[in-house]
Amino acid sequence: MNVSDKQLPPSASAGNPDHIYLCIDLKAFYASVECVERGLDPLTTNLVVADVTRTQKTICLAVSPALKAYGIPGRPRLFEVEQKLKGIKLRTGREITYIAAPPRMQLYIDYSARIYSVYLQYVSEEDIHVYSIDEVFMDITHYLSANRNKNGRPITARELAKRIIQNVWAATGITATAGIGTNLYLAKIAMDIVAKHVKADADGVRIAELNETNYRQLLWDHRPLTDFWRIGRGIAKRLEKKGLYTMGDVARMSLQGADTNGYGENLLFNEFGIDAELLIDHAWGIEPCTMADIKHYKPSTHSISSGQVLPHAYDFKKGRLIVQEMVDLLVYDLIEKDLVTSSITLHIGYDKNGLKESHYRGGVHIDHFGRAVPKPAHGTEKLTDAGGQAIYSHSTKKIMNAALKLYDRIIDRKLMLRRVSLTFNDVESAVDRKVICRQVSMFTEDVLEQEQEDQEQRIQQALFRIKQKYGNNAVFKGMNLQEGATTMERNNQIGGHKA
Incomplete structure (x- = not known):
């Protein structure tokens, strides 16, 4: 028995619990934005957000509710959409057309910011946690008594949720689903599972509520x-x-x-x-x-990372170029935030066709799609000074040397690469580490090395300021023009997709 077969529980806000949380999810957000930008209704328009200039295997970032009604999942590959619609035509004779909208990530960020400003009309920033670009959590406990309904009484959690959702729709044309719960988990589950199966109200809004008791009654036998x-x-x-x-x-x-x-x-x-x-x-x-726990959370360790799926299989030499480019970009992140790192980690995913090579004798790994692929390469390298002592640094030269040394050590040169991930570990404030670095430098009398590093840092800062003012492609290196380089293209992307 699924959710829609059962009677929904009474309001989660009954019984005056310690906290009431609200979780809001913007419905098919990217697809809805593209529909709104075209003056179309997201609920009746067949649209997917996908870069058709890539292969038919490219993943659709979003599917409009109208297309989902035909049984198309939320994140299909483009060829799967075509197959599904062809199957419908064979069975019914009905031809279904759709719009393939290329991703516009900056536009989605702008819409998300506008919607966040709507949330702030009702709830303080300290009571909002942005979970993703299209989803937020809110602690609305103290906002119910502060707002009144038409009868002059404190509004319920459902009434506040509906007000917010209707205001978002009025401001942007984007619809949303909401979950209300006596804790963060229940608010999320109410939205993810229950709200998506309930009938929309007269205004097309779907809101579900859960408390601990009703959760057990309603969802203890839910599958999957x-x-x-x-x-x-x-x-x-x-x-x-x-x-x-x-x-x-x-x-x-x-x-x-x-x-x-x-x-x-x-x-x-x-x-x-x-x-x-x-x-x-x-x-x-x-x-x-x-x-409050979320707002006060401070991780014990920090890291920054970057990863990319390559457009096609890369050999050892081109893979090395990609690592160099990624180091260059990630170092700029360190400089922008005035941070230093003590070690780097590389993770290399190989092309599945490597298993067909007669020379391969390594391990086998089952990837996310259930395919057998060569076991990925993985390793970590610490940064050291000329004397072999562990150091913290944001020097491109030091980090690049360590990264290439690590790459050469862990890579199988006969295999082709498809994925590269780079992480800078144990990231700390450069200000906190500068005194230590200076003391070590004076003690070892390695003044020349320190002067060279200071000069490199001044150059890095100058390049960073130019990029900040004129764009990331205003200054680039010769390696960025080599065959297989991806930095200049990636500089025009957000999250791996067109900005």
Whole structure:
């Protein structure tokens, strides 16, 4: 039995809980923006957001609600959309046309900023957490009594949610779905699972509400598990191997106690480690994290990273060029934020055709699509000075030398590359580390090296200011013009897609 087959629970805001949270998701956001920009209705227009200049395998970033009604999923590949519509034509004789809109990432960011300004008309910034470009959490606990309905009474959570959604639609033409819950998790689940199955009200708005008790009544036997927040296919498969197919199964298993034979909650902790604690909490509809916790969270370690899927398979030499370009770009991030790093990590994904090569004797990895591919290369290299001492730096020269040394060490030169990820680890403030660096330099009397690094830093700062003023492609290096280079194209992208 699914959500739509059941009677929905009473309001989550009943009983005066400690907190009331609201989660809002903008419906098919990218596709809706493209429809609005064309003067079309997102609910009746067949549209996908996809770069048709790439291959038919390119992923559609969004699908309009009208196209989804034909059974097309939210993130299909372009050829899958074509196949689905051809199948409908064969069965019914009806030809369905659609618009393929190229991505315009900066436009979506601008719309998101406009919508965020609408949220601020109702809720303070300190009570809003931006989860993604099209989704937010709000702690609306203290805003209900401050707002009144037509009868002069404090508004309900549902009434406030509807006001916000209607204001967003009036300001932008974008529709939204909302979930209300007595904790952050329940608000998210109410939106993700329940609201998407309820009938829209007279104004086309879908809002669902959950509290811990109603969550258990409504969703303990809901399938599939992957519908729930933070449960991907991998976790779902591991649970199913243990005979656990629903959140109710997980909750009941946790009641069995710590059995020494690996049953009960021990089964979950043995399988998932500390993550089992969160899994059990969510099975019961419990989430101790609050908005205040999110706002005050400070990670114990920091890193910055960059990754790209290459347009086609690259050999060793071109892959090395990509690493050089990525180091160059990521160093500018360090400079912009006045940060330094102590080590770098590289992750290289190989082309699947490498397994067909007779020379390959390495490990085999199953990728996200279930395909067998050569085992990825992975490694970390620490930054050191001339004497071999560990250091923090944002010197392009030092970081580049370390990155290329690492690349040459971990790469299989006979295989072709398809994915490259680069991470700068243990990132800290350059100001906090500068005194230490100076003391070491004076102690070792390595004045020349320090002067060279200072000169390099001045050049980096000058280049950074030029790029800030005139754009990232205002200054570029000779390597950016070599065959296979991607930096200049990527400088015109946001998130790997056209800006």
